[in-house]
Structures are given as C-alpha cells and as structure tokens.
Amino acid sequence: MKQKPVILTKKTLDKDLDKVTHVEDASKFVAKTLVSPGLGLIFLGLAALWASTYAFGQPGAVVIVIAAAIAAYMAMNIGANDVTNNVGAAVGARAITMTQALVLAAIFEILGATIGGNDVVKTISSDIVDIVAIPKAHVTWIMMASLAAAAIWVNLATWFNAPVSTTHAIVGAVIGAGLAAQGVSAVQWPVVLEITSAWVTSPLLGGLVAAALLYFIKTFILYRDDKISAAKRWIPVLIGLMGGGFTSYMILQLTSSGSLSSLTILALGVVGGIACWGISRPIVRREAAGLENRNSSLRVLFRFPLIGSAALLSFAHGANDVSNAVGPLSAIVRVTEGDHLHQHGPAQFWTLLIGALGISVGLLLFGPRLIRLVGEQITKLNPMRAYCVALSTAITVIVASWLGLPISTTHIAVGSVFGVGFFREWYTRHSKRRLDYIRRRAQEWQIDEPPNPDQYEVGRRRLVRRSHFMTIVGAWTITVPVAAVLSACLYWFMTFVFL
Structure with a gap:
C-alpha cells in the first residue's frame, strides 16, 4: 500500500495572518467605542479654552475655567440622557431617521438655549439656595459640587439606559451642597416646594394633554368614513395651533418685559397661527393626493406635523434644561467677579453657548441608545400618537420655561408616552364610536362582526409595558436623594482641600 507523503512544512503564515486580522478587528471595535468619549474630552478642552478667553486676567480665572469644563460635561450628559425624549417619539414612529433626528434636535436645542434659557437659569443659580446670605467662597464650592455630582449621576444613569431627570x-x-454648607437655613424651601409641585403636576398635565390630542384625532380624523378629507381639514388646524403658540412664546422671549400687552402678544400669536395654517394647507393637500382611505395614509400625513412638534420640543427643552448645566456656572462666574449680590442678573451669553453646544454634542455622541428606549420600547408609536406626545410635552415645557420653573422634560415626555398608551387601552x-366604526366597516367588507374587545386577554396584551414604567419611576425616585448626598460629600471634600 502506497504511503502518503510526509508534509514537512507548516502552514503557519496563514494562521498568523488570520490572528493578526482578528486582532485588527478587535482593535477597530475597541477604538470605535472610544471615539465618542475621545470627542467628548476634546469638547471639554475647547469649553475650558473658550471660558479662559473671558476669564483671563480676572480673579478666580482658574475656578471659572474648571467650572466651565464641568458645566460642559454636565451639558453633554443632558444631551445624552434627556434630549432623547424630544425626538424619540419621531424616531419610534419612523417619521425621520436617527441621523435626521439628531441634527434637528441639535440645531433647535442651541436656538432654544441661547434665546430662551435665561429665566430658568436664574432659578437654578440663585433661587434654590440664598447666595446672598452664604459667604462668597462657599457659594463657589456649592455650585461646583452640585455640577460635578449631578453630572456623575446622570452619566451613570445614561450608562444603564435609565432616562432619569437631569x-x-x-x-x-444644589440642595445637598447647600445643606452641607450652611444647614437648613441656606435652602429657600418655598422655591423648592414650588419646583417639586411642578414636578408632580407636569407629567400628569403632559399625559392629559397628549390623551386629549389623541382623543381629538381619533374622533375627528381616524374614525371617520372619509379619513383623507378629515385629515386635510384638521391637520392644518393642528399645525396652526402649534405655530400660534410658538409665535407667542418667541415674542415673549425676544421682547423686553412689559413692552407689549398680553392682548398684542395674543393677536400676534393668532396671526402666526393663521400663517402656519395657510402655509400647511397646500402641503397637506399635495401629500394627500392619491392616498387610499386607510390608516396607513394618515401616518404619511402626520409626518410633517410630527417633525414640527419635535423641533418645537427641542427648542423648549433647550430653553428649560440648559439651566441644569449653566445655572451653577453662571452663579460661579458672578461670585468670582464680585457680582453675587445681583442674584437676578441675566446669564452670560458665553455660558449659555457652552450649555447649548454641550447638549448638542452629548446628543450626537451618546444619544441614540436612549432614543430607541423612549421611542420604541415603552409603547409602540405611530406618527399620530408620536405627534400627541411631542406637542403635549412642548406645550408643558414652554409654559414652565415662561414661568421660570426648572421642570423635568423627561418627566413630561415619558408621562405623555404613558398617557397615550393608557388612553389607547x-x-x-370602551369607545362606542370605535366599535360602531368597526361594525360598519365589517358590514361593508362582508366579514363577521369582530368580537368585543373585552373578550381578549387584555391583561396579557397591554399596550404599555409596565416593566419600563416601574424602572423609570424608580430612577426618578432615587435621583434627588442620591444627587444630594453625592453633592454634599463632594462639597465637604472640596472645602477640606481648597479652603
């Protein structure tokens, strides 16, 4: 029997090349995960450099530069964790892509923060703790510890996919550091009570407004025999109401206090609303051309108002939540410049810009994971329901920003999502209109009448996922005490080292 030839060589080259290839693939994967943190660090350095151009030669310049870097870090965490609520509904409804949503939110966040951010910044920087009664040096470290503690906690929450409230x-x-510095007397408890009461009522209000909008859409558009005609009539009206409210808010922000009467502002808002209604009518009619009389056609028609409501919500969020990063920084700047007695002075524009850009950078680098959680995993959203969520949240946030209340956009957005989900259930x-509509359609299609919805396993097929509800509520509940304790510890450490 012929023996096989003995192979005296080893195919080590191919094996080694394969191993090198695997190492390169692993390196690319690891490097990809490090790109976002690396770009974030670059932004922090640029924010510190930007602050140094304003603080150069002033007393406390080093403190201002460090505070600006921490504020930028906090702003990035806000963008990563909080701004997802603005566009999560639109992405979940597939009205816009992830990239389009990120760009849209970034632009309008910057506009909202720079145009309408001053009122809430004043509350965070000077109304929660009495900065006049507290020694100047302690105010600086109270705000520095507050920034660092809040940023660390929000960063951890983002890492664990928990949409907590920044x-x-x-x-x-701020409360925790104030208590650590001067005890109970340092905190202005009436202001805290006002803020916390807004935290309780705002998600309920957001949910109710979202449910009311969805009821209107179902009653006047969805369960009509001619859906397309109803949509062409009412969608421009909804866009006009949205545009009119935003016009009034912009006039309030861009004009000096008391320069225009309430009646004038209302009249200008009506004019803006009519203009939006007139502009949107031909657009909606053009999109409706050739569409079948089906619910899927309504999803196409609601994409345009949904994108507008997402932009409006991003603007409102920038106006309200930029204070979470810029408020303490503004207080530090005023104190180091010897102007801390002027509690209610406007925030410096360069501090607002750091907050606005930081929010946008955080959203672009770290936001997509939570966008998918809020927009896709809590309750299934189509453009109609997503529009109700975005518009109700925007309305509530705009009203709060106008009043100077630092409310939680996360609270309201998630509350609106749950409001829509619970209302659908x-x-x-229980809707007789819906049941009558289904019966009529069943007769037209000559099919058996559908069974009563109560016969289904409603508990098993609920439209809102309760597990996410409990997770989010748990994250909200522990945020304030955890941030307070962490801030107090950081304050004691900072004063021990630097004072």
Missing part, C-alpha cells in the same frame, strides 16, 4: 439631579445636588375597550 433637572432632579441638579436641583437635588381605555379607548380600545
């Missing part, structure tokens, strides 16, 4: 974090941190089981 407003809760910064308010809790109730409406599916």
Whole structure:
C-alpha cells in the first residue's frame, strides 16, 4: 500500500495572518467605542479654552475655567440622557431617521438655549439656595459640587439606559451642597416646594394633554368614513395651533418685559397661527393626493406635523434644561467677579453657548441608545400618537420655561408616552364610536362582526409595558436623594482641600 507523503512544512503564515486580522478587528471595535468619549474630552478642552478667553486676567480665572469644563460635561450628559425624549417619539414612529433626528434636535436645542434659557437659569443659580446670605467662597464650592455630582449621576444613569431627570439631579445636588454648607437655613424651601409641585403636576398635565390630542384625532380624523378629507381639514388646524403658540412664546422671549400687552402678544400669536395654517394647507393637500382611505395614509400625513412638534420640543427643552448645566456656572462666574449680590442678573451669553453646544454634542455622541428606549420600547408609536406626545410635552415645557420653573422634560415626555398608551387601552375597550366604526366597516367588507374587545386577554396584551414604567419611576425616585448626598460629600471634600 502506497504511503502518503510526509508534509514537512507548516502552514503557519496563514494562521498568523488570520490572528493578526482578528486582532485588527478587535482593535477597530475597541477604538470605535472610544471615539465618542475621545470627542467628548476634546469638547471639554475647547469649553475650558473658550471660558479662559473671558476669564483671563480676572480673579478666580482658574475656578471659572474648571467650572466651565464641568458645566460642559454636565451639558453633554443632558444631551445624552434627556434630549432623547424630544425626538424619540419621531424616531419610534419612523417619521425621520436617527441621523435626521439628531441634527434637528441639535440645531433647535442651541436656538432654544441661547434665546430662551435665561429665566430658568436664574432659578437654578440663585433661587434654590440664598447666595446672598452664604459667604462668597462657599457659594463657589456649592455650585461646583452640585455640577460635578449631578453630572456623575446622570452619566451613570445614561450608562444603564435609565432616562432619569437631569433637572432632579441638579436641583437635588444644589440642595445637598447647600445643606452641607450652611444647614437648613441656606435652602429657600418655598422655591423648592414650588419646583417639586411642578414636578408632580407636569407629567400628569403632559399625559392629559397628549390623551386629549389623541382623543381629538381619533374622533375627528381616524374614525371617520372619509379619513383623507378629515385629515386635510384638521391637520392644518393642528399645525396652526402649534405655530400660534410658538409665535407667542418667541415674542415673549425676544421682547423686553412689559413692552407689549398680553392682548398684542395674543393677536400676534393668532396671526402666526393663521400663517402656519395657510402655509400647511397646500402641503397637506399635495401629500394627500392619491392616498387610499386607510390608516396607513394618515401616518404619511402626520409626518410633517410630527417633525414640527419635535423641533418645537427641542427648542423648549433647550430653553428649560440648559439651566441644569449653566445655572451653577453662571452663579460661579458672578461670585468670582464680585457680582453675587445681583442674584437676578441675566446669564452670560458665553455660558449659555457652552450649555447649548454641550447638549448638542452629548446628543450626537451618546444619544441614540436612549432614543430607541423612549421611542420604541415603552409603547409602540405611530406618527399620530408620536405627534400627541411631542406637542403635549412642548406645550408643558414652554409654559414652565415662561414661568421660570426648572421642570423635568423627561418627566413630561415619558408621562405623555404613558398617557397615550393608557388612553389607547381605555379607548380600545370602551369607545362606542370605535366599535360602531368597526361594525360598519365589517358590514361593508362582508366579514363577521369582530368580537368585543373585552373578550381578549387584555391583561396579557397591554399596550404599555409596565416593566419600563416601574424602572423609570424608580430612577426618578432615587435621583434627588442620591444627587444630594453625592453633592454634599463632594462639597465637604472640596472645602477640606481648597479652603
């Protein structure tokens, strides 16, 4: 029997090349995960450099530069954790892509923060703790510890995919550092009570407004025999109401206090609303051309108002939540410049810009994971329901920003999502209009009448995922005490080292 030839060589080259290839693939994967943190560090350095150009030659310049870097870090965490609520509904409804949503939110966040951010910044920087009664040096470290504690906690929450409230974090941190510095007397408890009451009512209000909008859409558009005609009539009206409210808010922000009467502002808002209604009518009619009389056609028609409401919500969020990063920084700048007695002075524009850019950078680098959680995993959203969520949140946040209340956009957005989900559950089981509509359609299609919805396993097929509800509520509950304790510890450490 012929023996096989003995192979005296080893195919080590191919094996070694394969190993090198695997190492390169692993390196690329690891490097990819480090790109976002690396770009974030670059932004922190640029923020510190930007602050140094304003603080150069002034007393406390080093403190201002460090505070600016921490504020930029906090702003990035806000963008990564909080701004997802603005566009999560639109992405979940597939009205816009992830990239389009990120760009849209970044632009309008910057506009909102720079145009309308001053009122809430004043509350965070000077109304929660009495900075006049506290020694100047201690105010600096109270705000520095608050910034660091809130940023660390929000960063951890983002890492664990928990959409916590950055407003809760910064308010809790300021309270904790104030208590550590001067005890109970340092905190202005009436202001804290006002803020916390807004935290309780705002998500309920957001949920109610979202449910009311969805009820209107279902009643006047969805369960009509001619859906397309109803949509062409009412969608421009909804866009006009949205545009009119935003016009009034912009006029309030861009004009000096008391320069225009309430009646004038209302009239200008009506004019803006009519203009938006007139502009949107031909657009909606053009999009409706050739569409079938089906629910899927309504999803196409609601994409345009949904994108507008997402932009409006991003603007409102920038106006309200930029204070979570800029408020403490503004207080530090005023104190180091010897102007801390002027509590209610406007925030410096360069500090607002750091907050606005930081929010946008955080959103672009770290936001997509939570966008998917809020927009896709809590309750299934189509453009109609997503529009209700975005618009109700925007309305509530705009009203709060106008009043100077640092409310939680996360609270309101998630509350609106749950409001829509719970309303759908109730409406599916109890709406006579819906049942009559289904019966008529069944007769037209000559099919058996559908069974009563109560016969289904409603508990098993609920539209809102309760597990996410409990997770989010748990994250909200612990945010204030955790941020307060962490801030107090950081304050004691900072004063021990630097004072």
